[in-house]
Amino acid sequence: MNLDSLYSELTLKTNAKLALVVLDGVGDIATKERGYVTPLEAAVTPNLDALTQDAAQGRMLPVAPGITPGSGPGHLALFGYDPIEYQVGRGVIEALGLGLELKAGDVAARANFCTLDAKGIVTDRRAGRIETAVCEELCALLKSKVRRIGDTEVIIRAGKGHRFVVVFRGKGLEGPLSDADPHREGLPIPTVQAIDSRSVKARKAAKLVGDFYAAALPLIARKRPANGFLMRGIAHQPAIPLFQDRYQLRPACLAVYPMYKGLAQLVGMTRLEGAQTIAEQFERYLAEHSNYDFFFIHYKYTDLHGEDGNFEAKKKAIEEFDAALPILLRKRPEVLVITGDHSTPCAVKGHSWHPQPVLLTSAYSGSDKLDRFTETGANLGSLGLFEAKYLMRLMQANARMLDKFGA
């Protein structure tokens, strides 16, 4: 018997409120350069500290030992989906990141302008890194001229610099496709093909991309330096079981950055828009408390400063979060989790594979008798080291939403 089916069978409806607060990339590592202290350890966090007395702690593997996840797999795991089973193509992630609302079956591609010579050979894969304004202008031109191909709608959105996104919305389409990108200069743009050549839908999508090239390339052929474009990570939005069906919880997303809103939307969460700061997000949680059962609250700045290797700024971001925390606690959810989607150590200046610390507090979490929420403290916690995809099941258990298994 499949474990997910067992969990589904055991799932009960209750009136509990659950909150998953994600400090993106909060986990870090202690290194000599920083006096063997992490940002979580260095930060002054009286409100987090107060939670730990009645909390269980542990560490989570975002995907599997040694694997550094992108934001997609990191969040899918937090939402309780196996990030290896449910893979979301880069085109889809990029589209979500630009705030596009995708539908199941949409095929999305990361694209960027490039320079071609007279023979169609790629001479600069980034078209001299054109300005965003130029990119927007070119995208506007393509959008105005190529709205549909056959029965398929074409959606184009400019990104930063030379980057943009193309979404194909039609019937019977599927990815993944091979890249329309030679991956180095001196070669022509390859024709895309279905990765699985037996898939009729993928072959249709591949033909569509070819038709798109045929329609779009002539429109910019005389532009300089961006007279061509490349497409990569072409994939469809996978059919993911809805969060609400899976857990019997009405879910809401309180995120500021588009990608996290998009990832929440992938699993069917309602996006609550407007809040710009963590304090405003918590205020909105209070206002919406009775309308939803599950709240995903995303805080970006821990990751952002970790990516820059800026220890002080990451520490300060944690302190700002801590200062806002009492707002959330005015209506304390029955189950509250504070964690990251992965670690972003300052010494790495990027996402990493180090298991992120997790804190869970409920009437049934028990106490691990730890004074603070830190990486080394979490190593001692009762939750141990576990795969992030099980976090939702622990939250359900703490909400008394999982019936007993067997007599």
Add this chain to the structure above:
Amino acid sequence: MNLDSLYSELTLKTNAKLALVVLDGVGDIATKERGYVTPLEAAVTPNLDALTQDAAQGRMLPVAPGITPGSGPGHLALFGYDPIEYQVGRGVIEALGLGLELKAGDVAARANFCTLDAKGIVTDRRAGRIETAVCEELCALLKSKVRRIGDTEVIIRAGKGHRFVVVFRGKGLEGPLSDADPHREGLPIPTVQAIDSRSVKARKAAKLVGDFYAAALPLIARKRPANGFLMRGIAHQPAIPLFQDRYQLRPACLAVYPMYKGLAQLVGMTRLEGAQTIAEQFERYLAEHSNYDFFFIHYKYTDLHGEDGNFEAKKKAIEEFDAALPILLRKRPEVLVITGDHSTPCAVKGHSWHPQPVLLTSAYSGSDKLDRFTETGANLGSLGLFEAKYLMRLMQANARMLDKFGA
């Protein structure tokens, strides 16, 4: 390669004695109401404490994260069987709980008397919660009149209040079947059907249950208030690989409560009857030391008081266990494990999903240098957090019963 096959290939015979002592539901959680102390922490346990110096500790997931097991899955996991692969139906567990000795292929059902109106509609699913004596009288009547149906033996045993158990012992039978229970008043008793309609054996069992109703209902039709009965959890005893074949160990069970004897018998352990207290169970262990290689010793009272939320009584049960422990140690087994089948926290008043603490001592266990056996101590142990189904393999390894894998 299947992991179980690998373990089997590596298994050697030795002269070691192994003892698995189960303090049912011993695990607990530290909560504010109890001053953040668990019964294990509060109890005075000099003999357990003395063991810890030469022991490894850890925590075990009974089934999977967040899943609260019944006694069946909890014990099957301790015996080294995947509790999801080997599921034992509620009818079977109930029959074992009433002390019935089941054979592989027996189909067992939980049953209870109910009240029917003139049209056969269920008006009270519990027949006004009749007294046990009335239930015994009705069961005696059914037993005397319905001994066989065709080539199948019918075994009926009264339980508490309105509850009883029916076992069908014949050839070519199989569960699971749908319930003969509308699960609410105002509806007739539904006809049972095979869950898997392709199973000839299950269809035969379903017909048999129908025939049993046809024979039994008229016998009590004029009784009041119990003039009908419902049947649920109808399943056959699954074929489980024998413990002795799996581990090359002659196993014995020293349990006081019928259900645990029954679960041990499911995997082919010999039931050693007679001992009523933990001291008597340990004395019996000494007497039988040379006759068996593996001893499953079950202590119920930690769970019993946990279910009542009675912290003091649970603590006292641990102290009584501790006082008897020196008897066992007179012939110290080469491998001794003390653990629970799950946690039964006083704050939950029932089984829970919290990983139970485990202590393992042998000449090769090493020392985790912990002073006591407690939940928070076990968090720090060298065994870490692992699935309970692997405990038997750790015991085998400590008994030097597992050969090296590969060169």
